[in-house]
Amino acid sequence: MRVAVMTAPGQVHVEDRPDPQIIEPTDAIIRLSATCICGSDLWPYRGVEKLEGPQPMGHEYADIVEEVGAAVTTVRPGQFVVGSFFASDNTCEICRAGYHSSCIHREGVSGAQGQYMRVPLADGTLLATPEVPSGDLIPGFLAASDVLGTGWFAAVAAQAGPGKTVAVVGDGAVGLCGVLAARQLGAERIIAMSRHEARQRLAREFGATDIVTERGEEGVTRIKDLTGGLGAHSVIEAVGTQESMMQAIGSTRPGGHVGYVGVTHDVQLPGMGLFFSHVHLHGGPAPVRRFLPELMRLIGERHIDPGKVFDLALPLDQAADGYRAMDERRAIKVLLHP
Amino acid sequence: MRVAVMTAPGQVHVEDRPDPQIIEPTDAIIRLSATCICGSDLWPYRGVEKLEGPQPMGHEYADIVEEVGAAVTTVRPGQFVVGSFFASDNTCEICRAGYHSSCIHREGVSGAQGQYMRVPLADGTLLATPEVPSGDLIPGFLAASDVLGTGWFAAVAAQAGPGKTVAVVGDGAVGLCGVLAARQLGAERIIAMSRHEARQRLAREFGATDIVTERGEEGVTRIKDLTGGLGAHSVIEAVGTQESMMQAIGSTRPGGHVGYVGVTHDVQLPGMGLFFSHVHLHGGPAPVRRFLPELMRLIGERHIDPGKVFDLALPLDQAADGYRAMDERRAIKVLLHP
Numbered sequence: 001m002r003v004a005v006m007t008a009p010g011q012v013h014v015e016d017r018p019d020p021q022i023i024e025p026t027d028a029i030i031r032l033s034a035t036c037i038c039g040s041d042l043w044p045y046r047g048v049e050k051l052e053g054p055q056p057m058g059h060e061y062a063d064i065v066e067e068v069g070a071a072v073t074t075v076r077p078g079q080f081v082v083g084s085f086f087a088s089d090n091t092c093e094i095c096r097a098g099y100h101s102s103c104i105h106r107e108g109v110s111g112a113q114g115q116y117m118r119v120p121l122a123d124g125t126l127l128a129t130p131e132v133p134s135g136d137l138i139p140g141f142l143a144a145s146d147v148l149g150t151g152w153f154a155a156v157a158a159q160a161g162p163g164k165t166v167a168v169v170g171d172g173a174v175g176l177c178g179v180l181a182a183r184q185l186g187a188e189r190i191i192a193m194s195r196h197e198a199r200q201r202l203a204r205e206f207g208a209t210d211i212v213t214e215r216g217e218e219g220v221t222r223i224k225d226l227t228g229g230l231g232a233h234s235v236i237e238a239v240g241t242q243e244s245m246m247q248a249i250g251s252t253r254p255g256g257h258v259g260y261v262g263v264t265h266d267v268q269l270p271g272m273g274l275f276f277s278h279v280h281l282h283g284g285p286a287p288v289r290r291f292l293p294e295l296m297r298l299i300g301e302r303h304i305d306p307g308k309v310f311d312l313a314l315p316l317d318q319a320a321d322g323y324r325a326m327d328e329r330r331a332i333k334v335l336l337h338p
Numbered sequence: 339m340r341v342a343v344m345t346a347p348g349q350v351h352v353e354d355r356p357d358p359q360i361i362e363p364t365d366a367i368i369r370l371s372a373t374c375i376c377g378s379d380l381w382p383y384r385g386v387e388k389l390e391g392p393q394p395m396g397h398e399y400a401d402i403v404e405e406v407g408a409a410v411t412t413v414r415p416g417q418f419v420v421g422s423f424f425a426s427d428n429t430c431e432i433c434r435a436g437y438h439s440s441c442i443h444r445e446g447v448s449g450a451q452g453q454y455m456r457v458p459l460a461d462g463t464l465l466a467t468p469e470v471p472s473g474d475l476i477p478g479f480l481a482a483s484d485v486l487g488t489g490w491f492a493a494v495a496a497q498a499g500p501g502k503t504v505a506v507v508g509d510g511a512v513g514l515c516g517v518l519a520a521r522q523l524g525a526e527r528i529i530a531m532s533r534h535e536a537r538q539r540l541a542r543e544f545g546a547t548d549i550v551t552e553r554g555e556e557g558v559t560r561i562k563d564l565t566g567g568l569g570a571h572s573v574i575e576a577v578g579t580q581e582s583m584m585q586a587i588g589s590t591r592p593g594g595h596v597g598y599v600g601v602t603h604d605v606q607l608p609g610m611g612l613f614f615s616h617v618h619l620h621g622g623p624a625p626v627r628r629f630l631p632e633l634m635r636l637i638g639e640r641h642i643d644p645g646k647v648f649d650l651a652l653p654l655d656q657a658a659d660g661y662r663a664m665d666e667r668r669a670i671k672v673l674l675h676p
Contacts, residue, residue, distance in 0.1 A: 093568060094592050102592030102616045104567070229442070230431060245609065254432050254440030254622075260613075267609025271583070271602025278440045278622040284592075284613045 002338060003114030004057045004319040009047035012057065012320045020111070020118035025071035028122035030081065032063045034138050035113050036310065037322050037334045038146055039172045040263055045323055048265050057319075058113030059085035062141035064132070066116065074123045080133055081126040082141050082296060083119050084149060084288035085109060090124030100124075100289035113319060115338040127292045129300055139307030139335060140299040143177065147333065148295055148306040149288030150261045151177025151238065155185055156291075157259030157282040158234035162186040167223050168208075169248045170238030171199040173309040173333040174261060176206055178236040180306060183207025184298070187234070191226060193219055193247075199332060202308060216243055220250035231256060237283070240264045246273075254278035261286055310335040340676060341452030342395045342657035347385035350395065350658045358449070358456035363409035366460035368419065370401045372476050373451050374648065375660050375672045376484055377510045378601055383661055386603050395657075396451030397423035400479035402470070404454065412461045418471055419464040420479050420634060421457050422487060422626035423447060428462030438462075438627035451657060453676040465630045467638055477645030477673060478637040481515065485671065486633055486644040487626030488599045489515025489576065493523055494629075495597030495620040496572035500524040505561050506546075507586045508576030509537040511647040511671040512599060514544055516574040518644060521545025522636070525572070529564060531557055531585075537670060540646060554581055558588035569594060575621065578602050584611075592616035599624055648673040 001019045006012050020029055035058055043049040062082040065075050075081055088095050088103035095103050107120045119125055133141065140148075151174045160166045160182040168178050171194035182190045183206060192203035195213040203211065214222045224231055231253035237244055240262025248258050249269075260283030274281070298304045312331035314322050322334035339357045344350050358367055373396055381387035400420040403413050413419055426433050426441035433441050445458045457463055471479065478486075489512045498504045498520040506516050509532035520528045521544060529548040530541035538549050552560045562569055569591035575582055578600025586596050587607075598621030612619070636642045650669035652660050660672035 093566075097591075097593045099593035099616055102614075228431075240609075242609075253435075255435045255437035264609025264613045269607040269609065269612070271578075271580075271605025271607065274607070274619075275598075275602045275622045276440075278437055279620075281612075281619040282617075284616040 001115035002316055003111055004316065005054050006044060006051060006057050007054045008051065009045060012323045014317050014319050017056065019116050022067060022069045023118065024120060025069035026121050026123065027069045028065055028072055028075060028119045028126060029067040030061055030063050030117050030119055031066040032061060032112065032115060032117065032338050034063070034142055035336050035338060036060050036142055037113070037326055037336065039174060041323070042327055043263065043265060045327060056111035056114065058111060059109050060142060060145040061112040061117060062138065062145050068122060072122045075126045075128050079128040081128045082145050082292055083125045084145055086285065087120040087125040088289055089121050090289060095124070098287055098290040100287040101285040113316065113336055125289065127296060129296060133300060137299060139310050140305055141296065143306035143309055144292065144295045144299060146288065147173040147309060148177045149291050150174045150286035152181040152291050152295060153286035153288070154178045154236040154238060154259035154261040154283065155181035157257065158236050159257040160185045160187045160234045163188050164233040165189040165191065165227055166234040166236065167191040167193065167232040167251050168236045168238065169193050169244050169251070170262060171196055171203065172238060175236065175238035176202055176309055176332070177306055178238055179203050179208050180206040180304060182236070184304065191223060191232065196329065198311070202332070205308065216247055219247050223251040227253065234259070238262050240267070242267050245269065249274065249277050249279055252277065252279045256280070257282070259283055309333045313337065339453040340654055341449055342654065343392050344382060344389060344395050345392045346389065347383060350661045352655050352657050355394065357454050360405060360407045361456065362458060363407035364459050364461065365407045366403055366410055366413060366457045366464060367405040368399055368401050368455050368457055369404040370399060370450065370453060370455065370676050372401065372480055373674050373676060374398050374480055375451070375664055375674065377512060379661070380665055381601065381603065383665060394449035394452065396449060397447050398480060398483040399450040399455060400476065400483050406460060410460045413464045413466050417466040419466045420483050420630055421463045422483055424623065425458040425463040426627055427459050428627060433462065436625055436628040438625040439623040451654065451674055463627065465634060467634060471638060475637060477648050478643055479634065481644035481647055482630065482633045482637060484626065485511040485647060486515045487629050488512045488624035490519040490629050490633065491624035491626070492516045492574040492576060492597035492599040492621065493519035495595065496574050497595040498523045498525045498572045501526055502571040503527040503529065503565055504572040504574065505529040505531065505570040505589050506574045506576065507531050507582050508600060509534055509541065510576060513574065513576035514540055514647055514670070515644055516576055517541050517546050518544040518642060520574070522642065529561060529570065534667065536649070540670070543646065554585055557585050561589040565591070571595070572597070576600050578605070580605050583607065587612065587615050587617055590615065590617045594618070595620070597621055647671045651675065
């Protein structure tokens with residue numbers, strides 16, 4: 001099969017590799033007609049995260065089950081399923097508490113930017129739609145696999161809801177999905193922080209009521225100006241840098257909630273600043289599986305269309321162009337067709 | 339009046355100063371028959387926190403109102419009242435959300451280790467008992483002013499409650515009050531981390547079910563061993579060092595809650611460690627005023643006796659001996675009689 005492989009920072013190509021096989025009886029094989037590039041794929045692309053040799057890329061997937069292992073009981077070949085970047089058993093105490101991405105049996109997945117992929121712990125990881133959805137819904141389901149699930153977790157962690165003012169730091173696909181989630185969760189006011197016109201437009205479409213273009217200390221001041229000097233009740237952090245984390249914490253009122261999902265590379269949170277900020281801080285790798293039943297229903301019934309985050313579609317063989325477009329912020333999120 | 343003054347690290351003496359006066363019409367003057375030394379007073383005593391010149395010490399108080407300003411309506415001379423280390427208006431949006439210690443009008447108080455003190459924003463800050471309590475209850479009410487209120491906030495921030503396993507990092511008066519709070523809030527199992535026999539004994543008396551003497555990485559391993567490898571649901575952090583914060587975060591299961599109230603001096607939280615820990619982190623200066631109605635009722639009705647944290651009582655003039663005893667961990671908490 002064809003699969004995108006990263007060999008070094010900035011170096012992605014598509015090569016032939018053997019089709020994945022069932023290894024454990026709990027595995028499933030998925031056939032992919034659409035896949036995508038994630039903002040987090042840019043960390044190794046930019047050399048911030050170290051590569052351990054050539055790496056088949058991709059961890060977002062929503063497509064047709066090709067084959068299942070002997071122990072798999074909840075999904076069967078031919079079904080359309082969605083899973084997420086950590087396989088989970090969905091039965092351990094941590095999963096039952098809603099933290100599937102810290103499942104005691106969790107396994108990372110990779111190689112979703114290809115024609116087929118192996119998904120471990122298929123019963124716990126995959127959720128099937130009632131029927132195979134029409135093709136125009138596939139980008140939405142693909143978004144549910146990571147960026148929507150992650151933005152949704154951030155909004156829940158930030159306790160976005162009725163009567164709340166929510167600020168969103170980060171205008172990538174996750175931040176934009178955070179806007180959509182805050183709207184669905186009933187937030188009263190949603191302030192998207194973005195200086196990029198196309199992203200501002202999508203933020204408004206997803207439910208943002210205000211746009212703030214300032215960032216860092218100036219961004220914090222602007223959020224305080226918009227909230228009677230107090231700060232937002234809920235802040236979604238979807239970048240993962242020192243500046244963005246401090247911007248998120250500084251934009252939150254005492255007693256408010258920061259939901260952070262940007263992978264926090266090279267971040268050190270100063271104890272005293274955090275102490276006196278009085279915020280609640282929660283985040284980490286999103287337990288997307290917790291939210292899939294609700295998200296897949298909302299997408300299948302066309303209540304939400306998170307697939308709008310895909311603003312560039314390319315054949316899989318042009319994956320390298322897709323990485324470049326995202327790295328240069330020419331595309332919000334790139335869909336790849338194997 | 340006589341008041342304890344810190345002039346340099348390790349240097350405390352008691353001197354004569356003019357009696358405090360009403361300055362603002364919202365002030366009250368309190369006459370103190372008992373006062374105390376706080377663990378946080380040890381930060382400047384040990385030179386970790388910088389002193390800006392000679393500093394009248396003390397911020398814990400529970401005693402008789404001597405005089406009130408013209409605008410004060412909720413307390414009157416002769417009443418027994420309890421207040422806390424930040425004066426607050428109890429009416430702003432932040433106070434109404436329960437974060438009095440971040441009140442938009444907050445003011446620090448000082449000089450409680452003396453015969454009289456001025457309390458700003460008396461209506462918002464002070465709460466009176468139905469009648470003047472008998473003398474044996476005064477240590478309990480004095481504890482409510484800070485260490486009990488702070489331990490209680492930590493337990494609430496850590497979401498201690500029925501069915502939960504709670505671990506407590508720190509065996510000072512605040513940590514011990516955290517144990518008491520966790521018990522009152524209905525926690526199933528309470529693990530006190532202490533290697534000090536007298537403190538272990540009081541921890542058990544306050545409701546601890548287990549004692550762990552290991553600390554740092556070994557302490558984390560021990561907590562995991564006691565919780566099926568997962569970590570505690572709720573962890574109270576009542577120290578404020580890098581080691582204790584990392585011990586608290588490491589002892590918490592994914593999705594669990596850390597309530598931290600040790601003032602985080604020289605602490606830097608590593609972003610990646612925090613991200614993948616999946617914990618909820620909340621804390622800061624305790625909004626003691628939020629909890630006073632409930633705590634004062636529990637003390638007045640003799641349901642709890644947090645006054646047991648005082649294991650040394652001295653005349654105010656021997657304040658220096660009291661500081662030494664706490665610094666050398668010979669006393670858990672020192673009561674001073676002016």
